[in-house]
Each structure stands twice: as C-alpha cells, then as structure tokens.
Amino acid sequence: MPGLPGLPHQFEAPRFCAACGGSLPAAIARHGGWDCGACGRPTFLDPKVAACTVPWLEGKIVLVKRGIEPRRGFWASPGGYCCRGERPADAAARETLEETGLVARTGELLGVFAYEGSPVVVIYYDCEILRGGPPAALDECMDVGCFSPREIPWEELAFPSVHEGLRAAIAFRERCERARGPA
Numbered sequence: 001m002p003g004l005p006g007l008p009h010q011f012e013a014p015r016f017c018a019a020c021g022g023s024l025p026a027a028i029a030r031h032g033g034w035d036c037g038a039c040g041r042p043t044f045l046d047p048k049v050a051a052c053t054v055p056w057l058e059g060k061i062v063l064v065k066r067g068i069e070p071r072r073g074f075w076a077s078p079g080g081y082c083c084r085g086e087r088p089a090d091a092a093a094r095e096t097l098e099e100t101g102l103v104a105r106t107g108e109l110l111g112v113f114a115y116e117g118s119p120v121v122v123i124y125y126d127c128e129i130l131r132g133g134p135p136a137a138l139d140e141c142m143d144v145g146c147f148s149p150r151e152i153p154w155e156e157l158a159f160p161s162v163h164e165g166l167r168a169a170i171a172f173r174e175r176c177e178r179a180r181g182p183a
C-alpha cells in the first residue's frame with residue numbers, strides 16, 4: 001500500500017466501491033484513485049473542506065474550546081465542515097450559530113489554509129455579528145472566550161490553521177483601521 005498524504009493508517013483506505021460494492025484493489029491507481037475490480041468506476045478520497053469565522057465583539061475575538069476530539073480542550077475558531085452543495089461562507093456562518101449562538105454575516109476572505117499530509121482545507125472569513133451574544137458554548141464546545149489580539153492563547157490553539165486564520169484576521173482589521181485613518 002503506497003502512502004497517501006493525509007492517510008496515516010492503511011485501514012483508512014477505502015475497501016469497497018460505493019457504486020456497486022465491489023472490492024477495491026489495495027494499490028492506488030496512477031490517477032490517484034482506486035479502480036473498482038467489478039464495475040471499473042474510480043473511487044477518490046477528496047479533501048475535506050472546512051470553513052471558519054473570526055467574530056469580533058467589542059475589539060475581542062471569539063474562540064471556542066473544542067469539546068470533541070481531535071484536540072479536545074484546545075481553542076479554535078467557530079467553524080466546521082462544509083456540506084456538499086453548501087457555500088463555504090454559509091457553512092462558516094451556520095457553524096458559528098450552532099457553536100456560539102452568534103448570528104454572523106461572513107465578509108472578507110481571510111485565507112485558505114492547507115497542509116502537506118492533511119486532508120482538510122480550511123477557509124477563513126472575517127465576519128460581522130448581526131445578532132446574539134454574549135456568545136455561548138453550544139454544539140461540540142466546552143467553553144467560549146473573547147480575547148483581544150494580545151490575549152490570544154497562541155500555545156493552546158487547536159490547529160495550525162487557527163494560528164494562520166487569527167493572524168490574517170488581526171492583520172485585516174489593522175489594515176481596515178489604517179485605511180479609516182485617525183478618528
């Protein structure tokens with residue numbers, strides 16, 4: 001079984017064709033998928049797309065403490081996996097509502113973060129809070145917190161994408177402030 005980025009364990013490779021239930025060969029075909037021995041259709045393991053927001057409340061960034069593995073107990077931005085057919089910006093807003101109770105309107109794209117060996121592609125959005133608050137720890141969260149840029153618990157963030165997303169969010173707001181000029 002050749003190694004595949006993002007698949008740390010051999011048993012995570014698909015064994016059966018979703019179309020016909022036929023067995024898949026152990027080896028990945030040259031096009032990066034597994035060709036079904038019965039019907040010939042290829043099976044691909046595509047990247048997972050996740051979308052997150054960086055909500056600001058009174059100059060502070062809202063983070064959620066993860067209540068589920070992986071990285072349970074570490075801080076992350078509100079967000080989660082996009083459903084098939086769902087716009088990433090809508091998924092980010094939906095997850096933000098589910099996790100914090102905040103009604104967010106996503107705005108500027110802050111970045112798209114992906115890492116060699118990881119199957120997840122993470123999209124970060126700046127957002128405006130329309131309603132709700134104070135934020136609550138809801139779905140899959142054990143806590144919620146608001147942090148000024150200098151209070152962010154950089155050592156306790158769940159994923160590299162959270163680091164990159166927050167840095168991009170802070171830099172974006174600083175650019176906006178500068179563009180607005182002195183009050």
Ligand SMILES: [Zn+2]
Pocket residue numbers: 017018019020021022036037038039040041
């Ligand atoms: Zn098949």
